[in-house]
Amino acid sequence: MLLSFRFANHRSFRDEQQLNLTPTYRSDDQPEQAVRVVGIFGANASGKSNCLHALSFMRRFVIFSDREVEPGLGVAREPYRLTPEALEAPSHYVVDLSLSGVRHTYGFALDNDGVVEEWLYHYPRNRRRRIFERNGDSYAWGEESGQRVLLERIAEVTASAALFLSTIARFDHRHADGIEPEPLRDVYRWFQTIKSQEHPVFRRNSIASVAWSRDNAIRRTVIELLRAADVGIVDVVTTTSTALDEAPELLPSAELEAEGRSMRSRIRQASERAPRRRLKFAHQGPAGEVLFDLAEESTGTQQLLGLAIEAAQVLSGGGTMCVDEIDASLHPLLTAKLIGLFKGESSNPRHSQLVFTSHDAALLGTIDTEEILRRDEIWFAEKDADGASTLYPLTDFKPRKEGENRQRRYLNGNYGAVPDLSTYLFEQALAARGQVDDEATS
Structure with missing residues (x-):
């Protein structure tokens, strides 16, 4: 520790x-x-x-x-x-x-x-x-x-x-x-x-490396956080794909054309040798569960997923x-x-x-x-x-005897560490912006 x-x-x-x-x-x-x-x-x-x-x-x-x-x-x-x-x-x-x-x-x-x-x-x-x-x-x-x-x-x-x-x-x-x-x-x-995440962003490779099917503790923690977030995900399932299946996602079509047939040949050969596990996300609909790919989830959900996986790994492994x-x-x-x-x-x-x-x-x-x-x-x-x-x-800072509303005291500046906002400077900036807009339209 x-x-x-x-x-x-x-x-x-x-x-x-x-x-x-x-x-x-x-x-x-x-x-x-x-x-x-x-x-x-x-x-x-x-x-x-x-x-x-x-x-x-x-x-x-x-x-x-x-x-x-x-x-x-x-x-x-x-x-x-x-x-x-x-x-x-x-x-x-x-x-x-x-x-x-x-x-x-x-x-x-x-x-x-x-x-x-x-x-x-x-x-x-x-x-x-x-x-x-x-x-x-x-x-x-x-x-x-x-x-x-x-x-x-x-x-x-x-x-x-x-x-x-x-x-x-x-x-x-x-x-x-x-x-x-x-x-x-x-x-x-x-x-x-x-594990250091500056601005946590989900990366597909990080989730592919997780032993999803083998580590039940990680799986339970991630699904628990996703359900708690109320993003509509009720389960996460594993599917198998190949490098060829993922080629359009990994390489835009313009790059594929630029690389030519040799690139496509290498991808096809790799796909035959190395099948990949991918995760699909189950959403509950009126007719039952529907599976979505990661790219179909919102940016916020993708960020949440990356953070949840990191947290689950640390909690599981220390x-x-x-x-x-x-x-x-x-x-x-x-x-x-x-x-x-x-x-x-x-x-x-x-x-x-x-x-x-x-x-x-x-x-x-x-x-x-x-x-x-x-x-x-x-x-x-x-x-x-x-x-x-x-x-x-x-x-x-000594706590107040009658109770301590830390949130209010912090926002009131009692602990410091809050921005020193200047209403005057904001008003001056808005006034200057208005003058520029008037000059541009005249």
Whole structure:
């Protein structure tokens, strides 16, 4: 589980920020080390999306940095750009994780040339143990770092613009039994479990990869969300097609003509070798169920379907799901349903986590007298006068004794993180538009 995420000098975030998922309110029936859901609220361009982007950047750099190294080109990072000092200063990324009940801390710092620092610690019996520390191209190993000679050899071939964790993971695929300790593998594998959806959009290939007929848990969760959304879908069934059947959808006719007969021949040969499973969506009509293809569903339904599949996979297999602007795809009641799936013990036995951004103040309220989000599951993003973003939790504000209408207080600006709207500027813009239209017609 993700306990906290710290980062600095990334996009609109200049100073170090921390998204802390450690529960503020613990009870005997909820002894978990981290909350399962976090929602980040704020105005447009406040930095909400950039917070998720920072975590997504860290994930990508961990998984791919050893393969995307280009000698002499440095690191493609995105520092805060509004001050010249920040352009040269390092960017920092740190996660605190609970893996198999043991805390791990992994982080690194980058500048324009490469990796400045990198480190990994774990805390068996609540005592910090160093796995490794890196300062530029110099490494220090802990007493529990396993086969130090092997680690030193891998460190020697780690590029200055690549992470040691990325390099050792690639080596680990070839020598699965040769590398210790487990913290190196476990942390790398955690990053692989992150699902990041910036503006969730359904992609046919993503659904084709789902073991729909074999994983009943995923199937049940997706169908439950579709039914709850009231989009008219009552069931999802699997059909078999070939590449030739899908050719008109994959390649427009103009492109087929341009490619000529050779392209059609390749498609025909592929169709004979590789039949594909496709999903059809059952709608209930007066005469019974009618099957629709994905392309016949609305854009909103397609977006919902992609999000539902991602959520079902994370809930089934474990991991962390990040969704930017979750309200762009879902009605507030459906978003509350999705949040409830992640918070429920029976629907989320693997303690998967959901981190999302939203403008929807309704998610700060209640449904049927039940709060959608607890106080320690709500965060805000706001920009200061210098254009630098900050993150802060709702728990920084004391709850009112007589009851707290969070939705109203947020919209009234009591928590900040709302747009500073200028009626005067709106009126000026409309007046200027009117003058342009008058000049165009005269």
